[in-house]
Amino acid sequence: MPPTDRAQANAIRALAMDAVEAANSGHPGMPMGMADAATALFTRHLKFDAADPRWPDRDRFILSAGHGSMLIYALLYLTGYARPTLDDIRNFRKLGSPCAGHPENFELPGVEVTTGPLGQGLAMAVGMAIAERHLNAAYGDELVDHRTFVIAGDGDLMEGVNHEAAGLAGHLRLGRLIVLWDDNEITIDGSTELSRTEDVGARHAAMGWHVNACDGLDSDDVDRAIGEALADPRPSLIRCKTIIGFGAPNVQGTSATHGAALGKAEVECARAELGLEPTEFTVPDDVMAAWREAGGRGASLRKEWRQRLDASDRMAEFTARLDSPPSADWLQPHIEALLADPKPVATRKASEMALEAINPAIPSTIGGSADLTGSNNTKTKNLQPLTAENYAGRYIYYGIREFGMAAAMNGMALHGGVIPYGGTFMVFTDYCRPAIRLSALQRAKVIYVMTHDSIGLGEDGPTHQPIEHLQSLRAMPGLEVYRPADAVETAECWALALASVGPSVLALTRQNLAPVRSEALSENLCARGAYRVRSAGAARKVIILATGSEVEIALGAAAELEAQGIGADVVSMPCTERFDAQDADYREEILPDVSNRQILRVSVEAGSTFGWERYTGLHGLRIGIDRFGVSAPAKDAYEFFGLTPAAVAARVLDHLEQREIA
Numbered sequence: 001m002p003p004t005d006r007a008q009a010n011a012i013r014a015l016a017m018d019a020v021e022a023a024n025s026g027h028p029g030m031p032m033g034m035a036d037a038a039t040a041l042f043t044r045h046l047k048f049d050a051a052d053p054r055w056p057d058r059d060r061f062i063l064s065a066g067h068g069s070m071l072i073y074a075l076l077y078l079t080g081y082a083r084p085t086l087d088d089i090r091n092f093r094k095l096g097s098p099c100a101g102h103p104e105n106f107e108l109p110g111v112e113v114t115t116g117p118l119g120q121g122l123a124m125a126v127g128m129a130i131a132e133r134h135l136n137a138a139y140g141d142e143l144v145d146h147r148t149f150v151i152a153g154d155g156d157l158m159e160g161v162n163h164e165a166a167g168l169a170g171h172l173r174l175g176r177l178i179v180l181w182d183d184n185e186i187t188i189d190g191s192t193e194l195s196r197t198e199d200v201g202a203r204h205a206a207m208g209w210h211v212n213a214c215d216g217l218d219s220d221d222v223d224r225a226i227g228e229a230l231a232d233p234r235p236s237l238i239r240c241k242t243i244i245g246f247g248a249p250n251v252q253g254t255s256a257t258h259g260a261a262l263g264k265a266e267v268e269c270a271r272a273e274l275g276l277e278p279t280e281f282t283v284p285d286d287v288m289a290a291w292r293e294a295g296g297r298g299a300s301l302r303k304e305w306r307q308r309l310d311a312s313d314r315m316a317e318f319t320a321r322l323d324s325p326p327s328a329d330w331l332q333p334h335i336e337a338l339l340a341d342p343k344p345v346a347t348r349k350a351s352e353m354a355l356e357a358i359n360p361a362i363p364s365t366i367g368g369s370a371d372l373t374g375s376n377n378t379k380t381k382n383l384q385p386l387t388a389e390n391y392a393g394r395y396i397y398y399g400i401r402e403f404g405m406a407a408a409m410n411g412m413a414l415h416g417g418v419i420p421y422g423g424t425f426m427v428f429t430d431y432c433r434p435a436i437r438l439s440a441l442q443r444a445k446v447i448y449v450m451t452h453d454s455i456g457l458g459e460d461g462p463t464h465q466p467i468e469h470l471q472s473l474r475a476m477p478g479l480e481v482y483r484p485a486d487a488v489e490t491a492e493c494w495a496l497a498l499a500s501v502g503p504s505v506l507a508l509t510r511q512n513l514a515p516v517r518s519e520a521l522s523e524n525l526c527a528r529g530a531y532r533v534r535s536a537g538a539a540r541k542v543i544i545l546a547t548g549s550e551v552e553i554a555l556g557a558a559a560e561l562e563a564q565g566i567g568a569d570v571v572s573m574p575c576t577e578r579f580d581a582q583d584a585d586y587r588e589e590i591l592p593d594v595s596n597r598q599i600l601r602v603s604v605e606a607g608s609t610f611g612w613e614r615y616t617g618l619h620g621l622r623i624g625i626d627r628f629g630v631s632a633p634a635k636d637a638y639e640f641f642g643l644t645p646a647a648v649a650a651r652v653l654d655h656l657e658q659r660e661i662a
């Protein structure tokens, strides 16, 4: 007789308890509560093949309640993925184990996205479901026909981003998104009664979701509820009634099981209660065999899919879209056209001009904006809206959902086959920031088009004028922040963002900027992160480093200094991260390692000066804005903050004078 579903679920419970016990750290409650539901999903519904975790047409499974990471590690091990091994699980939460505290997509194939920051897993799943429908519209059921399943906890559904993500999913009628809610009525502080009275189901129903319920501890009932969800054309929320820590007789149903080892004595009680093997990390042979069979359940489906791909006349295109970097052929002709007709242009407009070349050349881009399409210049002429009626569209009206947009873009990027870019105002990177951080951590190729990047946006004033944003984003590991100075640099930065494996932010102006570059070169100068746009005429006494809109001001200041016999270089620094990655010779060439007494280094950026001493040195001069902005026309705001060629030149002269006296 094959083992019961409960016996299979108990193998998850045993591994979760034992791993948390061994680490003396982790979250046993969630995996123990949802083990039966997960068993129903993995043995009866989820389309996957443990032998090929990257099969493009697999269903995506996202453990949004990432603290319950032992649930997914146990499932991957039991179903026969190459990793984690049992040793990996024994070393749960220890240095070097891929079974990290929270699931990390870069540690284990089979972990689709990094989760832990509550709410974001579900929001990324929305992006995955969008990508699936979009690719299905392009390639048909033959090649793209899968679903996105999520396990989410009370916390995932309380987070603000859930409202954005669920609203978007309902609006786009993402019927292939199915969320199993671990409705255990417990969070860390205790009962959900402490903090929640809303009817979560009714809220989702109001957002256009199908909502049903089941006994989450009864795999047959979960199976029934999943069946209903599969049959419904709307996104589904399945309320799985569970008991946190189920099986630990003295503590189940309490927050004590949420995030701490149960303790040796309670683990022994649970073993007796659940009828588990007496030795830790042991799975009975028949149970293991049943799990391994479940892990191979999708093998024949995968082979059939492979045959359809081999037979498809679109195979080369499909695989290239998934695996190859996008074409860069658009760049040179585009730059030549810009140089042939030089004129002042805002870099947000220059970005649109670049996109007019990019979008026809790269069919995998999906653009969008959080209700600022006309301001972010993200929609090009050839893009149709992606809607519930037309998933083939390539432009998403995300609505005023910055965080939801950013998280969805992470999901799309990690699904594969699409390159998402989306816009809002630079100041609202703060609204996206938790998702930008996950883009960086996960190496998700998402391109953030952040316009209105300084006081240069003018009249909207301090609430809308970014100050600390550029530097705070530069502080984030794994994120490339680009601030181009003109249309040519904007195109180059777009090319770099598209070629990158990770995320990029493009900081773009509202106001027009004069062209900085006039020569066609075969090299992408922005790739170096910083380069000289003007060499000193007289003996070099000053190097002015500037980014974006301030390059023009730096050039004007340099001209004034030269008129007084002071040689000044101007360096455009569109991407500090890239400059830092250059070899020592190049960095020395641009910023010679001499004292500020020999050559004064000056930074000019219309934002926080915090951190610019990295390039100017402590005794250099940092010109920027270390307070909130002002509500005024851009020109007046720039004058008010001393960001004009004359004011910058005067500050430099003053600094040179004082230093000479000293």
Ligand SMILES: Cc1ncc(C[n+]2csc(CCOP(=O)(O)OP(=O)(O)O)c2C)c(N)n1
Pocket (backbone or CB within 6 Å): 029, 030, 065, 067, 068, 116, 117, 118, 119, 152, 153, 154, 155, 156, 182, 184, 186, 187, 188, 244, 258
């Ligand atoms: C954004 C965010 N805030 C806080 C936390 C810390 N945290 C982890 S789990 C948790 C409670 C979640 O409750 P629930 O989803 O019901 O999980 P359960 O206790 O039922 O396992 C909290 C607050 C987090 N991981 N992410």
Ligand SMILES: [Mg+2]
Pocket (backbone or CB within 6 Å): 153, 154, 155, 182, 183, 184, 185, 186, 187
């Ligand atoms: Mg809970």
